[in-house]
Amino acid sequence: MLEVQHLTKVYPDGTVALKDVSFSVQDGEFLVVIGLSGAGKSTLLRCINRLIEPSGGKILWNGIDVTEADPKSLRKIRRDFGMVFQQFNLVHRLSVQMNVLAGRLGYVSPTKSLLYRFNEEDYRLAEEALRKVGLLEMAYKRARELSGGQQQRVGIARALMQQPKVILADEPVASLDPVLAHSILGYLEQLNKEEGITVICSLHYLDLVQRYASRVIGLRGGQLVYEGSREDIRRMTDDQFKEVYGEEAERIAPPSLAGGTNDA
Amino acid sequence: MMPKFAWIFSILLPGLGQLVLGQVQRGVFALSGFLTSIALAYWRFSLLAPRETTLIGVLRRSLERRPGFTSFVLLLIALFWILGILDTLKLAHPGPGKKVRGLLSFFFTLSLLLFVLGWQISEIDVSRMVKDFNKAMTPLNRVLWPWKAAVTRDTRVLSARAEILEGEGTPPGKPVSKPGQPYVYAEPTVGIASKLDEKGQPVPGTIITLHGSGFEPNTKTDIWWEDPIGSRFQVRIGGEYLTVITDAEGKFSVQLPIPYSIIPPGAVKGPLIHYAEAQQIFPVGPLKPSTPFLEIVSRMVETIVMGLMATVLGILFAIPLSFLAARNIMHGSWIGMSIYYLMRFIMNVVRSIEPIIWAVIAVVWVGLGPFAGVIALTIHSIASLGKLYSEAIEGIDHGPIEAVQATGATKLQTIMFAVIPQMVSPFISFSIYRWDINVRMSTIIGMVGGGGVGFVLLQYVRLLDYQAAGIAVWFIAVTVAVLDYVSAEIRERMI
Ligand SMILES: Nc1ncnc2c1ncn2[C@@H]1O[C@H](COP(=O)(O)OP(=O)(O)OP(=O)(O)O)[C@@H](O)[C@H]1O
Ligand SMILES: [Mg+2]
Numbered sequence: 001m002l003e004v005q006h007l008t009k010v011y012p013d014g015t016v017a018l019k020d021v022s023f024s025v026q027d028g029e030f031l032v033v034i035g036l037s038g039a040g041k042s043t044l045l046r047c048i049n050r051l052i053e054p055s056g057g058k059i060l061w062n063g064i065d066v067t068e069a070d071p072k073s074l075r076k077i078r079r080d081f082g083m084v085f086q087q088f089n090l091v092h093r094l095s096v097q098m099n100v101l102a103g104r105l106g107y108v109s110p111t112k113s114l115l116y117r118f119n120e121e122d123y124r125l126a127e128e129a130l131r132k133v134g135l136l137e138m139a140y141k142r143a144r145e146l147s148g149g150q151q152q153r154v155g156i157a158r159a160l161m162q163q164p165k166v167i168l169a170d171e172p173v174a175s176l177d178p179v180l181a182h183s184i185l186g187y188l189e190q191l192n193k194e195e196g197i198t199v200i201c202s203l204h205y206l207d208l209v210q211r212y213a214s215r216v217i218g219l220r221g222g223q224l225v226y227e228g229s230r231e232d233i234r235r236m237t238d239d240q241f242k243e244v245y246g247e248e249a250e251r252i253a254p255p256s257l258a259g260g261t262n263d264a
Numbered sequence: 265m266m267p268k269f270a271w272i273f274s275i276l277l278p279g280l281g282q283l284v285l286g287q288v289q290r291g292v293f294a295l296s297g298f299l300t301s302i303a304l305a306y307w308r309f310s311l312l313a314p315r316e317t318t319l320i321g322v323l324r325r326s327l328e329r330r331p332g333f334t335s336f337v338l339l340l341i342a343l344f345w346i347l348g349i350l351d352t353l354k355l356a357h358p359g360p361g362k363k364v365r366g367l368l369s370f371f372f373t374l375s376l377l378l379f380v381l382g383w384q385i386s387e388i389d390v391s392r393m394v395k396d397f398n399k400a401m402t403p404l405n406r407v408l409w410p411w412k413a414a415v416t417r418d419t420r421v422l423s424a425r426a427e428i429l430e431g432e433g434t435p436p437g438k439p440v441s442k443p444g445q446p447y448v449y450a451e452p453t454v455g456i457a458s459k460l461d462e463k464g465q466p467v468p469g470t471i472i473t474l475h476g477s478g479f480e481p482n483t484k485t486d487i488w489w490e491d492p493i494g495s496r497f498q499v500r501i502g503g504e505y506l507t508v509i510t511d512a513e514g515k516f517s518v519q520l521p522i523p524y525s526i527i528p529p530g531a532v533k534g535p536l537i538h539y540a541e542a543q544q545i546f547p548v549g550p551l552k553p554s555t556p557f558l559e560i561v562s563r564m565v566e567t568i569v570m571g572l573m574a575t576v577l578g579i580l581f582a583i584p585l586s587f588l589a590a591r592n593i594m595h596g597s598w599i600g601m602s603i604y605y606l607m608r609f610i611m612n613v614v615r616s617i618e619p620i621i622w623a624v625i626a627v628v629w630v631g632l633g634p635f636a637g638v639i640a641l642t643i644h645s646i647a648s649l650g651k652l653y654s655e656a657i658e659g660i661d662h663g664p665i666e667a668v669q670a671t672g673a674t675k676l677q678t679i680m681f682a683v684i685p686q687m688v689s690p691f692i693s694f695s696i697y698r699w700d701i702n703v704r705m706s707t708i709i710g711m712v713g714g715g716g717v718g719f720v721l722l723q724y725v726r727l728l729d730y731q732a733a734g735i736a737v738w739f740i741a742v743t744v745a746v747l748d749y750v751s752a753e754i755r756e757r758m759i
Binding site: 046049051074075076077078079081082083085087088089090091092093094098102103104105106107110113114116155158161162168 | 661663664666667668669670671672673674676677680681682685686688689
């Protein structure tokens, strides 16, 4: 279980990105974070595995305080949190396989991996992860040669290599077209349902939120302003959504095309 | 009322009226252009009239010496002045509803004036260029097709000499002839040498006749001379080398005065014995590379190695320094930013001094030779590469770094997996680009003593050996072209 307590983040320039945010996530949830641009979604997700250093509050991961962890235990904690990014963040020059293997860096011996060498077992895991996202035949291509959707699948494969308990996804589909968006979120849903991986994901479009979320939290100006269950969110109208979200909110496509606000 | 009378200011000085009208750019441009041309014109006029002290005197004298140039410049200045007044009038009274627009001819006149002055200052002389073009033909031909000088052959020499006594004494006897050997004797074998009189005019010495036999028939034969102190030279008459063609039996006779030679008093004890020598030279054996050719090849290799060494050394120093000059590495602390600004400043200064100037300094520092060239190119490479590398470091994408960190990677792992892969392409690309520049530069850096092919090229030019110079030019051109191609190819493949 992940508990976020009174989390605050003030950037060096004085921007208050998060203000006293508290919530908790049960294992196996698909938690969606919504909020306007600049609301603090990315900051929140990055505070959880301390890519960004929180300025105050606590983050408890199965009872261990992440904010207090020394570098060694932080390394262990980070392995439990796979991360997927809006811009995919692959290393373009390296092969797809090497990008995926990078997901093992938290496990392998630091010195050996410096020469880009991994264990047999790691190669096997990489193959498995690539097969899961359907990109096995792309293993030896350079990452930058892949399309956006393929790159994001590599991003998911990299996160899977960590054998994570949680996947943090920061707008994983914002740079992709609607069809690809469903495909990527489909992978995340599959991991959530079949492997019990908790997913914490920020999203922009109401229909995607309604379709995939098991619970939703809303941020506005760095504060938690909304918390709703799966049922709450599915009952929500566009107008209610906009109230939390702001005027920018929109559907990814007309509801008839978006498909399945009510299929489970 | 100001706009109405702005033209009065333009009478005082071109540009003033425009300034008064608020046309600041136009006014400043006209005024500074006018003052510049006046200064340049006065400078050139006074060069034409060095002894004159008054303005009128200067103008009169230079009108005498260069009537065309002087009057044209004066005319243009006057025209510019008048057009400046008209321009002001036009600006002050724009037509109804029209955009304010001045005279185009105003600026055209200024440009023409500066162009005429520039033409005279740079001493452009088209007629001389056309007239003397033939002078350029000989060197040009040799430079363009120098390959005759690239090869040479071994030679066989047929020669024989005869003794001649300068001054008084017993004449030397005829040399002994051996059958099958070339043979010469002089007639007479005693005489006085050519001299210079008090006015420095040559006074020819005793005319002697050289008779030769036993030489190769119908072949050009050179006449050489060796004076009593042992200096040997080819005999010239009226500036031309003295040669003679042997007849069908291999015989010849040729007349010459005993040549002039400087013999320091007391340098020779006893009689002054000269030798006249007839010599035939025959090329034998296969063609082989000539000495200049071999010299140029080895200097070319030296040049390429210099460029390589400077590049490698430059890279080695530039990599650590580039981190100190990258904002995203150094930001955060006060000390870091000061180092960053200092590094940036030093790199910019060093980069703005051309390698050829660094070479001049390095030659003073470590003496002539390739080492000086390597120092010069290395210094410049460090600064340029340091700047390019640091910009590459500043340009790296933070996303992959974040992604690798998120996996639990250590700092070193993050550098290996997210930082270095992003820097490889620009680093390789910039380094090859620099190698290209360094080899180019090292071809000319030799001209100031920095070693390599430039050094010998300049030497051949000074010796008027245009063929050898041409070979060097060809080698440089081919090397640069090949390098261009290779570096483009490598960059394409690696990135
Ligand atoms: N490195 C930083 N330094 C200073 N301020 C920052 C920094 N990163 C983000 N901020 C500010 O913090 C606030 C929250 O930013 P954050 O990126 O978390 O928002 P977001 O909800 O992810 O927005 P978006 O939907 O546009 O990605 C914004 O006001 C942003 O300008
Ligand atoms: Mg964001």
